[in-house]
Amino acid sequence: MLRLYNTLTKQKEEFKPINPPYVHFYMCGPTVYDYFHIGNARSFLMADVIRKYLIYKGYKVKYVMNLTDVDDKIIKKSNEEKISSNEVAEKYIDSFMEDVRKLGMKKADVYPKATEHINEIISLIKKLEEKGIAYNVNGNVFYDVSKFKDYGKLSGKKIDELESGARIEINEEKKNPLDFSLWKKAKEGEPFWESPWGKGRPGWHIECSAMSSKHLGETFDIHAGGNDLIFPHHENEIAQSEGATGKPFVKYWLHFGFLNINDEKMSKSLGNFFTARDILKKYSPYAIRMFFAQAHYGGPLNFSEELLTSAEKGLEKINNLRDKINEELKTQNKDGVNPDFDFQKFEDRFVEVMDDDFNTPQGIAVLFDFVRDVNKVIAENQSLSSEFYKNVKDFLTRTAVEVFGILSFEEKKSAGDDKLEKELIELLIQLRSDAKKEKNYALSDRIRDELNKLGVVLQDSKEKTTYKISHR
Ligand SMILES: [Zn+2]
Numbered sequence: 001m002l003r004l005y006n007t008l009t010k011q012k013e014e015f016k017p018i019n020p021p022y023v024h025f026y027m028c029g030p031t032v033y034d035y036f037h038i039g040n041a042r043s044f045l046m047a048d049v050i051r052k053y054l055i056y057k058g059y060k061v062k063y064v065m066n067l068t069d070v071d072d073k074i075i076k077k078s079n080e081e082k083i084s085s086n087e088v089a090e091k092y093i094d095s096f097m098e099d100v101r102k103l104g105m106k107k108a109d110v111y112p113k114a115t116e117h118i119n120e121i122i123s124l125i126k127k128l129e130e131k132g133i134a135y136n137v138n139g140n141v142f143y144d145v146s147k148f149k150d151y152g153k154l155s156g157k158k159i160d161e162l163e164s165g166a167r168i169e170i171n172e173e174k175k176n177p178l179d180f181s182l183w184k185k186a187k188e189g190e191p192f193w194e195s196p197w198g199k200g201r202p203g204w205h206i207e208c209s210a211m212s213s214k215h216l217g218e219t220f221d222i223h224a225g226g227n228d229l230i231f232p233h234h235e236n237e238i239a240q241s242e243g244a245t246g247k248p249f250v251k252y253w254l255h256f257g258f259l260n261i262n263d264e265k266m267s268k269s270l271g272n273f274f275t276a277r278d279i280l281k282k283y284s285p286y287a288i289r290m291f292f293a294q295a296h297y298g299g300p301l302n303f304s305e306e307l308l309t310s311a312e313k314g315l316e317k318i319n320n321l322r323d324k325i326n327e328e329l330k331t332q333n334k335d336g337v338n339p340d341f342d343f344q345k346f347e348d349r350f351v352e353v354m355d356d357d358f359n360t361p362q363g364i365a366v367l368f369d370f371v372r373d374v375n376k377v378i379a380e381n382q383s384l385s386s387e388f389y390k391n392v393k394d395f396l397t398r399t400a401v402e403v404f405g406i407l408s409f410e411e412k413k414s415a416g417d418d419k420l421e422k423e424l425i426e427l428l429i430q431l432r433s434d435a436k437k438e439k440n441y442a443l444s445d446r447i448r449d450e451l452n453k454l455g456v457v458l459q460d461s462k463e464k465t466t467y468k469i470s471h472r
Contacts, residue, residue, distance in 0.1 A: 002057065002355045005298060007230060007253040008154055012357055017221045018251060021060050024216040025051060026250075028208060028225035028233070029065040029111065032092035033073040035275040036099065038303060039259040039266055043226045045289055046256050046297040048105040050224070050358050052403045057351075064215045065108040066208055067093055069115050070201050075190055085191050089115075099276050104285045104405040112211040114202060118193045120210040121202045125182045125195075127244045137173040139185035139198040145178045148239045154253060155231040162231070180236055182206045205236035209244075212237075218245045224254040257299045279308070281453070287312040290406045293360040314368075318400060318407055321371050321392070324378065326409065328389045336383035343391055346370045350399055360404070367400055425456055429465050432458075 002015040017023045027047045030036050036044070054061050068074075069089035078085040093113075100107065114121070125141055128134035133147045145151045145159065152158055163177055181203035186192035192199040202210075212220065218241070225234060234253065241249040261272040279288060282305075291311040295301045346366060353362035374392050378384065393409065400407040428447055435444040448458050457468045 003357055004252060004254065005357050006251075007255050008250070010156065013252070015252070017059065018219065021058060023054055023059045023061045023222065024220035025054075025061055025063045025222040025224070026208070026212045026216055026220065027063065027065045027108075027223075028229055029067050029108075030092075030096055031068040031071050031073055031204075032089045032096060033071065033077045034092060035095055035277050037266065038261075038274045038276055038279055040226070041099075041103065041276040041279075041288070042259050042292050042301065043224075043256040044100070044105060045103060045292050046360075047224050047254075049289075049293060049360060049404060050254070050297070052106065052405070053354055053358060056398065056403050062110075062216065063106075063108050064110045064112065064212065066211050067096070067111050067113045068204060068207060069093065069113045070191055071204060079189075089113075095277075099280070102280055102285055103276065104289060110215050112215060114207040114211070117207065117211050117214065118202065120214050121206055122183075122193075122195050124206060124210045124213075124240065124244055125202075128182065128240065131243065133243045134182055135175070136183075136197050139183075139200060140173055140181065141183035141197055142174055142179040143182055143236065143239060143243075144175060145180075145239065146176055148243050150242065151178075151239050152235065154235050154238055157231070178232075180205060180232065182240070205233055206240055208233070209237050209240040209249075213241060213245075218249075219247050220250060222252045222254060223250040224256070227255045227258055230255055254297075256297050257295075257301055260300065260302045262304050263302055274303075282455075283308050283312060284315075286315055286406045286408075289404060290315055290364070293364055293404050293406065296361060297358060315406060317368065318371055318396070321374060322396070322407060322409060325389050325393050325396075328384070329386060329393065331386075333383065333386045336385040336388070337381050338385040338388050339377050339381060341374070341377060341388065341391070343395055346373075346395060354403075363399070364404065364406075367396075367404075370395065425451070425467055429458065429467065433465065 003012045004015050005011070006013050027044075030040065051061055051063050067089075070085065074085045074088050078088045081088065125134055128143065129136065129141070131147075132144075134141050134143055152162055155162070159178060183195060183197055183200050183206075184203060185197070186199040186201065190201065192201055212223070223234070223237075238249050259266065261274065264270060264272060266273055276288075287308055288311075291303075291308050292301070294311065346369070350363055350366045353359045353366060356362075377388075396407060397409065401409065428451060432444045432447040435441075435447070451458060451467070455469055459466050459468065
């Protein structure tokens with residue numbers, strides 16, 4: 001029985017989807033004005049693991065992640081880079097998709113874009129206006145929080161606490177400081193759409209209400225996002241959707257914990273700001289996924305390069321077993337021993353810990369216990385049957401590959417690529433040694449450093465230079 005912590009009720013609850021085996025799952029996606037940072041990567045990756053575990057459990061998951069492609073930050077970037085906001089959005093949607101693929105995330109079933117749902121957004125605002133929950137001041141439309149009695153139920157705060165605690169945008173057009181924009185009147189040089197309130201563009205919160213109900217229904221199972229979205233973003237989504245439909249919006253709210261960098265808050269001014277791209281240049285996606293899965297999704301987590309390096313090291317054990325399995329399964333061995341190994345015990349333990357609010361650190365621990373016990377059996381037997389290795393592979397495939405994404409059984413490259421790679425590295429080593437002979441040390445150092453950045457570490461000895469490929 002799967003139980004999960006629901007931010008809305010502040011307790012662990014049994015997971016009962018509205019229409020099993022279907023699970024409708026909405027995850028707040030990126031605002032596409034830049035590469036996403038490693039804190040966002042944690043949320044996206046843990047949502048990916050949770051989605052994959054639900055699939056492992058036999059649920060048919062429809063997973064929707066929105067792309068906010070019209071926003072103040074995008075407009076700002078478009079002015080800075082002197083390209084249209086459309087071009088900014090397209091550029092960063094492409095880079096987002098590339099990073100998603102590199103990080104081994106399963107693509108969403110739908111990536112709705114705000115700019116492609118303007119009609120849905122307008123009709124939702126109209127509905128709120130008709131009900132007297134939204135008001136128009138000179139082409140700016142606001143949500144009147146005093147008209148929604150449950151406002152604050154997700155963050156667990158009362159309206160007056162929220163007013164004093166939160167940083168709220170000051171705007172004299174608003175009746176109440178907590179009221180928020182549903183429709184923003186177009187300013188000079190900004191993208192706009194025609195609407196009953198004049199030219200303008202949607203606010204951020206209304207996008208998610210409109211797009212989630214279009215793709216998942218007015219009431220759906222899971223809505224997830226980073227902790228920092230609980231207030232005001234998710235609180236406002238609830239107010240908009242429930243205000244308009246009178247029905248419950250979401251059954252289970254999941255939130256991902258905050259990521260610190262070397263025990264400090266990540267910020268551009270502190271110089272400890274990393275994008276997922278930066279990290280992918282130095283570490284394998286498997287190590288990054290392993291690092292995140294080793295912490296519970298809901299708690300805070302500290303990020304450091306040492307921890308990533310140790311995740312990478314930890315993976316060696318499981319990779320070594322993978323190599324052994326691949327080797328053994330190249331030929332059919334019917335004569336080997338088929339040992340009495342309790343696969344079911346590990347499967348049961350895996351489900352037991354993961355059913356407890358997706359306890360991935362424990363799930364990873366089960367995997368490593370499994371690897372240890374399999375290695376013991378291998379050490380104790382001269383020859384093992386192919387059937388045994390197939391069962392080991394099946395278990396690792398269902399868990400390490402398909403849920404955690406920390407392992408792959410596929411050969412990454414063809415033999416031809418490896419040969420070319422080797423020849424190219426050796427060519428560069430030769431060129432570096434020529435540069436050294438000509439006392440062009442700037443060039444020889446540069447070749448060494450650039451190779452290093454690519455994960456190719458050169459080792460000089462008296463006779464010759466060899467190399468080692470790290471972070472694979
Ligand atoms: Zn959202």
